Amino acid sequence: MQNQFSISDQFWPRALALFLLSVIFAGCQPAQPASQTLSAETNVPVAESASPTTEAVLPSPTAVLTPPALPENFQTDLLNPLDRPHAYLQDTCQYLKNKWDPSKAKPGTVVMIILMKGIYKGPVEESGGIDSGDLDHLMMELKRQGFEAINTKQLLGFMERNLYIPPRSVVLIQDGNRKYENFSKHLGGYWEGWGWPVVNGWVSQPDTLESLWAENIALEKDGFVDHQPQGVMFGTVLSDDSSKTVIMRELQGSYDAFVQKFEKNPIAFIWPGGGFGQRPVEAARQLKYQLGFTSNSRGPVMYNWVPLADEPDPLRPAFTPEGKIGDPLMTLPRYWPSEALMAIDKVRTIGNQATTYAEANKKIEIQYYNIVCADTYGQISTP
Secondary structure (H helix, E strand, C coil): CCCCCCHHHHHHHHHHHHHHHHHHHHHCCCCCCHHHHHHHHHCCCHHHHCCCCCCCCCCCCCCCCCCCCCCCCCCCCCCCCCCEEECCCCCHHHHHHHHHCCCCCCCCCEEEEEEECCEECCCCCCCCCEEHHHHHHHHHHHHHCCCEECCHHHHHHHHHHCCCCCCEEEEEEEECCCCHHHHHHHCHHHHHHHCCCEEEEECCCCCCCHHHHHHHHHHHHHCCEEEEECCCCCCCCCCCCCCHHHHHHHHHHHHHHHHHHHCCCCCEEECHHHCCCHHHHHHHHHCCCCEEECCCCCCCEECCEEEECCCCCCCCCCCCCCHHHCCHHHCECCECHHHHHHHHHHHHHHHHHHHHHHHHHHHHHHHHHHHHHHHHHCCCCCC
């Protein structure tokens, strides 16, 4: 049966045609983005799943502040031209912080050091001595012009760290071994009335009477007399020509005697006869002395400010130049009583000049400190 219709003959050609049409139709549809498919499956917005490309944000440059130049050390025309102020602190930042700390001594605080020998009621029998009436006049004038007496511990704290002392201060030194009566009769009234101590340059002579030791130990414990060493043997004058044995005898011997008798570690050495030198000063430092007093009359002292000479002065040949030794605190100047009265007004004026100079440069020094020092040393406290 040649013309008999077969279902299979009709089905397969049609099925094949439909299949081909579906393939062609699918190929013509736009492909769905993979990100959209992922977003639909995870329910996460497309914007959050993408990783946007951003440019790196660079920090803005920090401005570098240039510190101002610091002013020169205070100068005055009230000193001898060869006596120039010497600074002794190396740490500029610590110096400025101490200088402008309102809890410490104010800039321009000045100290007058007066060294006297015997006090006499009648004719003065030695150079450097003073009549008791002249002493009273000197003390009353110091008080009238606003001075207050301090001891060596207070002086050291001021000179090293600018610890507070009265704006006008005086250190009264009487050298030589003195009896109780000397202090009570001539200086006791100022201690009782004003609280003024006196520094005594004590010579630790081996044959000193025990009774004299006892009197002075009592004065020391009372706080009235601040004893500090002036060597061991009367008449010894130290210099760079002195032997090591003599230097150590005077310095170490004094130190040991003070520890044993006065039960304190001395901090100052009153150079006997005004003699000193590079070697004696270095030896004194090794033995922990922190202050030294010469016999040179050059002027008052202030914080980081000590008038010294670097060269000999033909008009004052007895004044040994101390500037080149390089240790102002161990070569402090002083006044003799014969010149102290006339010097009071000059000392006061120097202090006033220094105050004015400091205030005129305060802004610059504070600006320098804030730029250079504050991060390391901390801010300067305000009143």
